[in-house]
Amino acid sequence: MVRATLLSLARSGQGLYTQPEQHFAKATPNKGRDFFREVCRLLPWTVNNYKLNELITVKELRSNVHALFRQNSHVTNPGVIDVMIYKGREELEMVSLQHKQRHHLITEYVARPQELKRQLASNPQGSRSKFLESFYSGAAGMSQGV
Amino acid sequence: MLSKLARTASRSRVQQNLLLPSILLPQQPFQSSAVTSQQAAPAEDHIEVKVNGSPVQIPKGSTVMQACDAAGIDIPRFCYHPKLSIAGNCRMCLVEVEKSPKPVASCAMPAAPNMNIKTDTDLVKKAREGVMEFLLINHPLDCPICDQGGECDLQEQSMHFGSDRSRFTEMKRSVHDKNLGPLVKTVMTRCIHCTRCVRFATEVAGVQDLGMVGRGKDSEIGTYIDKLLTSELSGNVIDLCPVGALTSKPAAFTYRNWELKNTETIDVSDAQGTNTRVDSRGVEVMRILPRLNEDVNEEWLSDKGRFQYDGLKQQRLNVPLVKGPDGAFAPKRWPEALEAVAQGLQGIAGNEMRAIAGKLSDAESMVALKDLMNKLGCGNLTSEGGFPDLDADVRSNYVANTTIRGIEGADVILLIGTNPRIEAPVYNARIRKTWLEGTQIGLVGPEYDLTYPYTHLGEGPDALAAMLGGSDFFQKLQEAQHPAVVLGPGILSRPDRDTILQQVHELVEKAGVVKEDWNGYNILHDAASRVAALDLGFLPSARAQSAPKPKFVYLLGSDDYSEEDIPEDAFVVYQGTHGDRGAPRANVILPAAAYVEKEGTFVNFEGRTQRTKAAVPMVGDSREDWRIIRAVSEVVGRPLPYDTTDGVQKRLADVAPHLGKVDAVESPIWLNGEYNKAFAERAAKAAEAFQQPFSSSIKEFFMTDAISRSSQVMARCIQSRKTGHPKSATHPGAFGQDAAAHAAADM
Ligand code: SF4
Ligand code: FES
Numbered sequence: 001m002v003r004a005t006l007l008s009l010a011r012s013g014q015g016l017y018t019q020p021e022q023h024f025a026k027a028t029p030n031k032g033r034d035f036f037r038e039v040c041r042l043l044p045w046t047v048n049n050y051k052l053n054e055l056i057t058v059k060e061l062r063s064n065v066h067a068l069f070r071q072n073s074h075v076t077n078p079g080v081i082d083v084m085i086y087k088g089r090e091e092l093e094m095v096s097l098q099h100k101q102r103h104h105l106i107t108e109y110v111a112r113p114q115e116l117k118r119q120l121a122s123n124p125q126g127s128r129s130k131f132l133e134s135f136y137s138g139a140a141g142m143s144q145g146v
Numbered sequence: 147m148l149s150k151l152a153r154t155a156s157r158s159r160v161q162q163n164l165l166l167p168s169i170l171l172p173q174q175p176f177q178s179s180a181v182t183s184q185q186a187a188p189a190e191d192h193i194e195v196k197v198n199g200s201p202v203q204i205p206k207g208s209t210v211m212q213a214c215d216a217a218g219i220d221i222p223r224f225c226y227h228p229k230l231s232i233a234g235n236c237r238m239c240l241v242e243v244e245k246s247p248k249p250v251a252s253c254a255m256p257a258a259p260n261m262n263i264k265t266d267t268d269l270v271k272k273a274r275e276g277v278m279e280f281l282l283i284n285h286p287l288d289c290p291i292c293d294q295g296g297e298c299d300l301q302e303q304s305m306h307f308g309s310d311r312s313r314f315t316e317m318k319r320s321v322h323d324k325n326l327g328p329l330v331k332t333v334m335t336r337c338i339h340c341t342r343c344v345r346f347a348t349e350v351a352g353v354q355d356l357g358m359v360g361r362g363k364d365s366e367i368g369t370y371i372d373k374l375l376t377s378e379l380s381g382n383v384i385d386l387c388p389v390g391a392l393t394s395k396p397a398a399f400t401y402r403n404w405e406l407k408n409t410e411t412i413d414v415s416d417a418q419g420t421n422t423r424v425d426s427r428g429v430e431v432m433r434i435l436p437r438l439n440e441d442v443n444e445e446w447l448s449d450k451g452r453f454q455y456d457g458l459k460q461q462r463l464n465v466p467l468v469k470g471p472d473g474a475f476a477p478k479r480w481p482e483a484l485e486a487v488a489q490g491l492q493g494i495a496g497n498e499m500r501a502i503a504g505k506l507s508d509a510e511s512m513v514a515l516k517d518l519m520n521k522l523g524c525g526n527l528t529s530e531g532g533f534p535d536l537d538a539d540v541r542s543n544y545v546a547n548t549t550i551r552g553i554e555g556a557d558v559i560l561l562i563g564t565n566p567r568i569e570a571p572v573y574n575a576r577i578r579k580t581w582l583e584g585t586q587i588g589l590v591g592p593e594y595d596l597t598y599p600y601t602h603l604g605e606g607p608d609a610l611a612a613m614l615g616g617s618d619f620f621q622k623l624q625e626a627q628h629p630a631v632v633l634g635p636g637i638l639s640r641p642d643r644d645t646i647l648q649q650v651h652e653l654v655e656k657a658g659v660v661k662e663d664w665n666g667y668n669i670l671h672d673a674a675s676r677v678a679a680l681d682l683g684f685l686p687s688a689r690a691q692s693a694p695k696p697k698f699v700y701l702l703g704s705d706d707y708s709e710e711d712i713p714e715d716a717f718v719v720y721q722g723t724h725g726d727r728g729a730p731r732a733n734v735i736l737p738a739a740a741y742v743e744k745e746g747t748f749v750n751f752e753g754r755t756q757r758t759k760a761a762v763p764m765v766g767d768s769r770e771d772w773r774i775i776r777a778v779s780e781v782v783g784r785p786l787p788y789d790t791t792d793g794v795q796k797r798l799a800d801v802a803p804h805l806g807k808v809d810a811v812e813s814p815i816w817l818n819g820e821y822n823k824a825f826a827e828r829a830a831k832a833a834e835a836f837q838q839p840f841s842s843s844i845k846e847f848f849m850t851d852a853i854s855r856s857s858q859v860m861a862r863c864i865q866s867r868k869t870g871h872p873k874s875a876t877h878p879g880a881f882g883q884d885a886a887a888h889a890a891a892d893m
Contacts, residue, residue: 128780129780130789131780132780135773
């Protein structure tokens with residue numbers, strides 16, 4: 001898993017890595033990764049506690065969470081990263097205190113990342129135009145009705 | 147004491163500010179007093195009257211009610227309707243006129259010069275209260291279970307003008323409900339005998355089915371015998387009925403009017419472009435009502451346009467489907483489906499393709515498809531059930547040049563091969579209106595009941611030829627100041643069309659149908675997409691005639707294509723809304739939005755550009771039509787240069803400028819000379835006219851396209867028309883009440 005992560009990071013050449021000349025150069029490179037690890041530590045408990053094992057293994061869940069992290073890999077502004085980590089920690093807390101319910105976790109961490117991965121698989125180089133992207137996702141041209 | 151005073155003061159304010167429902171308000175053709183009082187002298191044909199002390203100028207011959215309307219004062223009313231004759235039988239519109247001993251019914255009283263009208267006196271208040279009291283004596287207290295509740299004139303007016311308590315202790319009268327067929331539900335005890343429905347049926351719809359029987363407290367509204375309301379406009383009596391006596395049967399007990407979201411759009415069930423309001427709740431269309439547009443539909447809507455909406459929930463395509471090697475359809479995601487289209491296109495030359503547009507296609511999707519096909523090197527574009535080789539270079543050649551409103555000015559009308567009653571029922575009501583005003587009407591074609599009498603001149607082309615030789619009716623046409631000729635869509639799809647058009651043109655020429663300031667040449671269409679298709683040039687190119695058999699066919703919502711258009715082995719893409727005829731034939735099915743789910747441009751048969759609006763969201767995973775075509779274009783590697791709604795509409799305006807001018811009619815130039823010459827050449831080539839009689843292009847009014855064919859209500863209409871007996875239309879469990887009873891019985 002870790003190897004795969006590192007590999008994919010290396011392939012895309014961005015992500016958890018930020019430009020050194022930036023303001024918070026020293027602090028940022030590890031922040032996202034550290035938080036990701038923090039999340040990972042809670043995953044076995046989460047799977048167990050929310051009875052997700054009927055749906056997903058810890059390993060799969062980790063890769064799903066990873067996909068969600070990767071979604072923001074283009075963000076380089078340290079301020080923004082800080083805010084995202086802050087919000088992420090909020091989320092983590094809600095999960096660990098069981099303020100979230102099972103179906104929340106299922107939609108957000110089981111169903112949605114899977115959809116995301118599928119999209120990524122069908123459009124590997126990001127070769128599609130913006131129009132086609134939004135067409136496929138159904139975002140464009142949805143009627144304003146209701 | 148003080149509080150009582152305050153209450154009366156606020157009450158009278160309510161009275162003055164009362165807004166009557168728009169359907170009751172007549173057109174206000176007069177200027178308000180504020181404007182006219184600034185003019186120096188009143189015009190010749192105007193008189194001055196006083197309403198509540200302030201002077202107003204009104205045209206001679208107006209009624210007292212019109213004077214009050216001109217003064218901006220709303221008079222309560224039930225029986226008066228601006229589009230119907232004056233009955234004067236509800237007495238709700240009583241006002242006081244100085245020097246008249248009794249209050250007068252303002253809707254029926256002509257205004258005389260210097261009349262002094264008062265609408266806010268105690269006498270008027272008391273009179274209204276009295277009328278309300280009488281009306282409510284026999285009106286049931288069932289507002290909580292009445293479908294009209296919340297939009298009922300009686301409810302509103304009794305709130306504003308009625309007394310606050312009842313003195314009535316006797317039994318109320320009750321009346322048997324009449325069965326008017328599958329569309330109009332009746333609860334006749336609620337009827338207040340305003341006779342609006344009767345007047346509508348006899349005057350506008352032209353059917354003598356409804357009437358009043360009995361006298362006094364025994365009078366009832368009904369169809370004298372147990373009979374269906376056989377009109378294509380019958381649904382309008384629901385709007386007209388001021389109370390809940392006539393309501394919509396398919397929508398019975400399904401909504402309250404305040405829950406509904408209103409979207410102003412247009413109807414596409416025929417080519418008239420009737421202005422409608424779609425009322426929806428959540429994702430569901432609950433009802434469709436006409437909107438007032440004097441130029442198009444006045445206040446009417448055909449039954450098909452009003453009641454076919456249940457077809458929008460049946461047989462819908464909601465995911466892309468791709469036919470597998472075993473011939474079974476499998477649901478697919480959009481990328482895979484579009485990939486399948488691209489694969490189907492592989493190795494196919496441009497001239498081996500064909501695109502067919504359906505009856506309900508909007509202009510946006512047609513222009514996008516045309517651009518895409520042209521990019522792929524294909525010029526073989528046709529409209530279904532159409533006349534692909536019609537000459538679309540001259541616009542006056544394929545629209546109703548007189549315009550829908552303009553036909554009212556005609557003094558002789560010749561209908562050729564058309565049955566406007568089913569091709570465009572609302573237009574037929576206009577023709578009937580001109581007939582009522584004394585216009586003479588002649589028909590060449592099979593005899594239909596058009597709801598007005600006409601001179602029948604023969605059935606087919608021979609009658610046309612005979613007319614040219616000079617007949618009585620021809621003479622009338624010649625002598626008329628404003629003669630009009632209306633050609634039906636049936637003629638345009640005949641194989642001998644050119645010859646017949648040539649004859650008609652000779653007639654038009656000889657009879658002087660086209661004059662300096664009058665163009666009486668009209669073509670009627672039967673499909674909403676047709677005029678836009680012709681405007682955009684969605685027509686086969688010159689080379690398409692010699693093209694080989696198509697191997698790839700793109701059906702844009704086309705279900706009425708002819709078999710020979712699609713060869714056995716062709717790869718077919720169907721883009722549309724319903725699993726009707728086209729979808730099963732297709733290799734790839736792309737689900738699209740129906741007309742209430744998207745913004746689309748349509749052109750009606752007089753050439754008026756109008757747009758639909760999205761009232762409800764699209765079903766499932768469907769997409770707007772032109773976006774699908776845009777996406778296909780990208781997947782096959784020939785992206786179209788526009789990808790926003792504005793972009794495609796701009797492209798529309800580039801191709802045909804009048805498509806950019808919404809709600810306007812661009813009157814086409816009459817290219818008489820050149821036009822006839824071209825026809826003469828072509829007709830010389832064309833064969834002799836066949837002797838088979840003309841016929842309408844529509845076989846069954848209630849089922850003309852994918853939506854109406856999927857509608858159960860429309861099916862019920864056909865069923866009940868067959869027997870002419872209303873009962874045959876009700877099958878168990880069809881409507882709310884029955885369904886509930888049925889469910890109970892099943893348990
Ligand atoms: S049924 Fe309705 S429209 Fe007809 S007379 Fe009665 S109240 Fe008037
Ligand atoms: S509106 Fe005048 S009598 Fe009915």
